[in-house]
Amino acid sequence: MSGFSVNEPSRRMKWFAGILVVFYALVTLMPLLWIIATGFKSPADSIAYPPKVIFRPTLEGYVNLFTTQTRITPDMEEGLEPPKNWVEQIVRDKGMVIAGPSRYVQRFMNSVIIGFGSTFLSVFLGTLAAYAFSRFRVPIKDDLLFFILSTRMMPPIAVAIPIFLMFRQLGLSDTHMGMILLYTAVNLSLSVWLLKGFIDEIPLEYEEAALIDGYTRFQAFYKVVLPQAMTGIASTAIFCLIFAWNEYAFAVLLTSGEAQTAPPFIPTIIGVGGQDWPAVAAGASIFLLPVMVITILLRKHLLRGITFGAVRK
Amino acid sequence: MAQIVIRNLRKDFGEFTAVKSSSFTIEDGEFFMLLGPSGCGKTTTLRMIAGLESPSSGEIFIDGEEVSGKPASQRDIAFVFQMFALYPHMNVRNNIAYPLKSQHMPRRQINARVAEVSRILDIQDILNKPVGGLSGGDRQRVALGRAIVRDPKAFMMDEPLGALDAEFREHMAEELRALQDRMHATTVYVTHDQLEAMQMGDKIVVMNHGSIEQFGVPQDIYDWPATMFVADFIGSPAMNFLRFEGEVAPGADMVHLDGQAISVPPQREGAAGKLVLGVRPEHVSLSDASGYRAGVIATEYLGTTRIITLESPNGMLKVRVPATSNAQVGESVGLEFNARTLTLFDESSGRALLSEANEGVLANG
Numbered sequence: 001m002s003g004f005s006v007n008e009p010s011r012r013m014k015w016f017a018g019i020l021v022v023f024y025a026l027v028t029l030m031p032l033l034w035i036i037a038t039g040f041k042s043p044a045d046s047i048a049y050p051p052k053v054i055f056r057p058t059l060e061g062y063v064n065l066f067t068t069q070t071r072i073t074p075d076m077e078e079g080l081e082p083p084k085n086w087v088e089q090i091v092r093d094k095g096m097v098i099a100g101p102s103r104y105v106q107r108f109m110n111s112v113i114i115g116f117g118s119t120f121l122s123v124f125l126g127t128l129a130a131y132a133f134s135r136f137r138v139p140i141k142d143d144l145l146f147f148i149l150s151t152r153m154m155p156p157i158a159v160a161i162p163i164f165l166m167f168r169q170l171g172l173s174d175t176h177m178g179m180i181l182l183y184t185a186v187n188l189s190l191s192v193w194l195l196k197g198f199i200d201e202i203p204l205e206y207e208e209a210a211l212i213d214g215y216t217r218f219q220a221f222y223k224v225v226l227p228q229a230m231t232g233i234a235s236t237a238i239f240c241l242i243f244a245w246n247e248y249a250f251a252v253l254l255t256s257g258e259a260q261t262a263p264p265f266i267p268t269i270i271g272v273g274g275q276d277w278p279a280v281a282a283g284a285s286i287f288l289l290p291v292m293v294i295t296i297l298l299r300k301h302l303l304r305g306i307t308f309g310a311v312r313k
Numbered sequence: 314m315a316q317i318v319i320r321n322l323r324k325d326f327g328e329f330t331a332v333k334s335s336s337f338t339i340e341d342g343e344f345f346m347l348l349g350p351s352g353c354g355k356t357t358t359l360r361m362i363a364g365l366e367s368p369s370s371g372e373i374f375i376d377g378e379e380v381s382g383k384p385a386s387q388r389d390i391a392f393v394f395q396m397f398a399l400y401p402h403m404n405v406r407n408n409i410a411y412p413l414k415s416q417h418m419p420r421r422q423i424n425a426r427v428a429e430v431s432r433i434l435d436i437q438d439i440l441n442k443p444v445g446g447l448s449g450g451d452r453q454r455v456a457l458g459r460a461i462v463r464d465p466k467a468f469m470m471d472e473p474l475g476a477l478d479a480e481f482r483e484h485m486a487e488e489l490r491a492l493q494d495r496m497h498a499t500t501v502y503v504t505h506d507q508l509e510a511m512q513m514g515d516k517i518v519v520m521n522h523g524s525i526e527q528f529g530v531p532q533d534i535y536d537w538p539a540t541m542f543v544a545d546f547i548g549s550p551a552m553n554f555l556r557f558e559g560e561v562a563p564g565a566d567m568v569h570l571d572g573q574a575i576s577v578p579p580q581r582e583g584a585a586g587k588l589v590l591g592v593r594p595e596h597v598s599l600s601d602a603s604g605y606r607a608g609v610i611a612t613e614y615l616g617t618t619r620i621i622t623l624e625s626p627n628g629m630l631k632v633r634v635p636a637t638s639n640a641q642v643g644e645s646v647g648l649e650f651n652a653r654t655l656t657l658f659d660e661s662s663g664r665a666l667l668s669e670a671n672e673g674v675l676a677n678g
Contacts, residue, residue, distance in 0.1 A: 206398050212365070213386075214415035
């Protein structure tokens with residue numbers, strides 16, 4: 001046993017620690033709260049100086065985010081029917097009418113397809129590769145692992161121009177497949193290394209027991225190894241998803257229409273009819289949700305994943 | 314159940330030879346011990362029989378069928394691991410049922426078998442528990458249950474008691490032996506604990522540095538070791554080695570140590586040079602009449618017996634005497650050897666010299 005003892009902290013220490021944690025949480029959550037609040041402000045409130053903390057919430061930002069609008073011209077005014085619902089009412093109050101849906105939903109779905117697609121592919125390939133590296137005698141294993149790691153040694157954006165040219169040659173520019181492949185390539189080194197660590201920790205005997213019990217090597221892998229690697233797979237998936245979800249630079253460079261993801265799209269909202277900060281903030285708030293929800297769902301795995309190996313079973 | 318024949322089995326890991334060409338036969342229903350110090354190749358041998366390691370050369374016959382090219386899953390052998398290797402994501406019932414599921418056995422039949430096995434091992438009340446919280450003994454029983462449930466051709470056990478605490482090990486060893494007596498299952502058991510091997514085994518193979526030193530029933534191995542390694546490894550305290558220079562001719566029944574004549578079993582082969590007289594601690598008695606004398610260095614009281622450490626002209630030795638013996642430290646005592654139990658070794662090769670007494674054991678080993 002190690003030689004330290006854990007003393008129950010005093011009441012004052014507990015209070016102090018509590019205040020410190022709350023303070024720190026407030027500081028880090030501030031930008032997030034500000035974005036969420038801005039999404040519910042009117043454009044005037046959003047740029048008011050001094051900034052308004054107390055304001056009348058409105059869904060105008062969200063309506064602007066999801067619709068495109070045109071200004072009502074004097075000759076349109078006569079044929080106009082009264083607003084049918086609260087959405088139309090909000091738009092009408094500004095002297096506009098809804099011309100159609102915006103492209104936000106489509107861009108958001110692009111993010112979902114590309115983010116989850118590349119995460120799935122990274123984790124799938126990463127798990128197989130990590131298992132092979134962990135269990136089999138692979139020739140020049142160490143060199144291969146170093147090579148895989150070396151792909152992370154420069155910032156990915158350093159190869160932006162070659163990739164741009166390659167994608168144009170191969171017809172991958174502005175396609176879902178192109179972006180999925182690109183993010184998978186970037187994430188694969190992380191996922192192979194992380195998962196190899198996790199699989200190394202799973203004792204070989206479990207698979208051997210399964211082999212003895214009459215299962216094939218592949219059955220032993222997916223029936224015995226995979227369930228125990230779930231913690232590692234979950235935390236690796238979150239890391240991969242966060243990268244692919246938030247990636248901006250490649251998305252700007254390589255997507256512009258069909259396959260454009262939400263990060264490069266959200267700033268373009270600003271240009272639609274003045275500086276519409278509430279619509280930008282609304283777009284950003286919604287964009288945060290999937291990663292937040294998934295992280296919360298997997299938080300048990302994630303915490304165990306981060307401390308994995310620190311405690312021997 | 315099955316007979317297992319090992320013929321010229323060899324395993325190399327790169328430059329390192331883990332098992333040098335080994336041959337032995339495990340009879341049907343035998344409790345067979347692979348004994349040796351760590352790194353001697355006993356576990357590798359076991360894993361080759363089970364199919365977890367492929368041999369570099371040689372043959373393995375299970376029930377007359379050559380299996381060295383077959384994967385583990387097709388050899389119909391059960392394996393009990395040292396750390397049990399129970400599937401952590403399943404409960405006890407599913408762990409035991411798992412080998413049957415791979416055979417696509419109907420569920421009702423699986424349930425019946427699991428129930429029967431759990432009754433034999435007395436683990437009915439933990440069947441629905443996760444394996445995580447079980448005690449060492451219960452884990453051991455579940456691991457055994459997983460092995461016996463499918464009624465395999467043979468059991469492989471890799472130091473199955475090694476992970477248990479000393480108190481419980483004794484109990485589990487008895488349980489294992491009782492189970493074996495009841496099932497008459499061919500069992501290959503790896504251990505580095507010579508007491509465990511003597512206590513449980515029908516037959517023992519002693520291995521060292523990848524080769525087989527001796528193969529036989531426990532008593533033969535204890536009484537008539539084939540090599541100095543075996544003599545030293547088996548028994549506690551180990552066999553005493555009295556080193557001397559001299560010569561024995563075939564037919565001789567006397568050696569001279571420190572000028573004293575000591576009777577030995579009539580020798581079948583001669584040797585000269587550095588020789589060793591091997592004697593078990595319990596085959597020495599203290600006798601004032603003897604001319605061969607040694608000084609008492611220490612005595613240990615063990616209840617029923619006393620171990621006395623002595624310094625003789627031919628080296629240190631330990632003798633086991635009745636607890637009532639009153640030899641005092643510093644005293645000089647005479648030693649008498651039980652002639653019929655002595656073994657002579659050639660020190661350079663470490664091999665036992667054949668005599669009338671041990672030739673019956675060593676000729677076939």
